[in-house]
């Protein structure tokens with residue numbers, strides 16, 4: 001199991017940092033990539049992450065309305081929701097993509113989000129059909 | 135119907151509404167090919183079958199012709215929608231474009247599983263009812279089943295791809311230069327079959343909100359990959375969520391370019407603190 005987390009510098013990443021400082025136990029299989037804003041995470045990057053064998057991808061940003069860059073995270077949520085449709089259509093499953101805004105700005109919440117996502121991914125079928133064809 | 139199209143084309147040329155008419159020509163040895171008719175006498179050789187998308191060609195012609203050159207294009211419903219999208223995305227200047235809209239036959243609509251087989255500006259022929267793509271067995275089957283079943287189905291289908299780039303090249307709206315599909319960062323180059331996920335999902339997603347369901351990608355594919363089924367689900371999502379259909383309203387841009395306040399998603403409640411910043415600014 002491999003999880004990739006794109007965390008925006010202003011909320012998600014602070015949450016990740018907080019979780020680390022508080023030494024909250026988390027599943028070890030995730031990696032965090034810091035981004036300036038969740039809106040900078042192109043859907044293509046998410047696709048690329050799945051193509052390189054990620055089980056799940058999470059995009060964490062600020063509250064809707066609390067984005068550093070005005071309404072950029074609105075655009076992000078819209079694009080990624082649309083991407084979920086494509087993931088569902090091809091059977092990868094939109095649930096493998098977690099979009100969370102505003103819940104990850106605090107250490108405990110961050111840990112909670114990651115843990116829940118991890119548990120959910122565990123129950124999902126493997127992506128072997130895809131990766132085998134790569 | 136053909137005579138009527140010719141008549142309109144002649145009038146357009148005679149009245150100088152446009153400098154050329156882009157349409158299909160039956161030439162020597164009965165070969166049919168796209169042609170720009172520039173004088174009314176030439177128009178005798180004009181034909182309207184088979185379905186041949188001219189939108190991308192119109193864009194290339196307008197780009198390479200002298201400034202102010204005006205082009206009339208014989209369009210079907212899909213072609214018109216594609217041209218609208220190209221205008222919206224600043225690839226064509228609206229003032230230089232005239233359309234002569236023709237309706238498709240019921241058989242054509244069936245073959246294309248097209249839900250709008252007629253242009254909005256219909257000049258010739260009678261509009262026939264569209265086909266709901268989701269009522270077609272083959273489409274239903276592709277999108278049926280649970281996650282793993284569908285994953286396997288699609289993985290097997292897409293594995294056939296020989297990476298000819300036909301789907302990208304034939305799509306009237308796929309026009310970016312440079313293209314991410316040729317970029318090592320996004321899709322590994324030099325391997326066949328294409329990296330299934332990156333190549334196909336990136337291509338499909340880039341057209342998510344511009345696809346006009348013309349079916350050109352699918353028709354171009356030498357290994358019969360039902361590419362349109364991927365687009366259809368995203369088109370449906372946009373229609374359901376935002377009431378948006380690509381290519382219909384020239385004044386409305388894709389809803390995913392705007393924030394949720396300007397283009398809210400139907401059925402999605404926004405917390406009232408959304409955009410509090412902007413409200414403060416205005417008061």
Ligand code: SF4
Pocket residue numbers: 301304305306307308341344345346347348349350351352361362365
């Ligand atoms: S059906 Fe295919 S070729 Fe036509 S607009 Fe959509 S993606 Fe492009």
Ligand code: SF4
Pocket residue numbers: 294295296297298299300301302351354355356357358359361
């Ligand atoms: S047209 Fe078909 S074979 Fe060619 S690149 Fe597209 S999907 Fe692959």
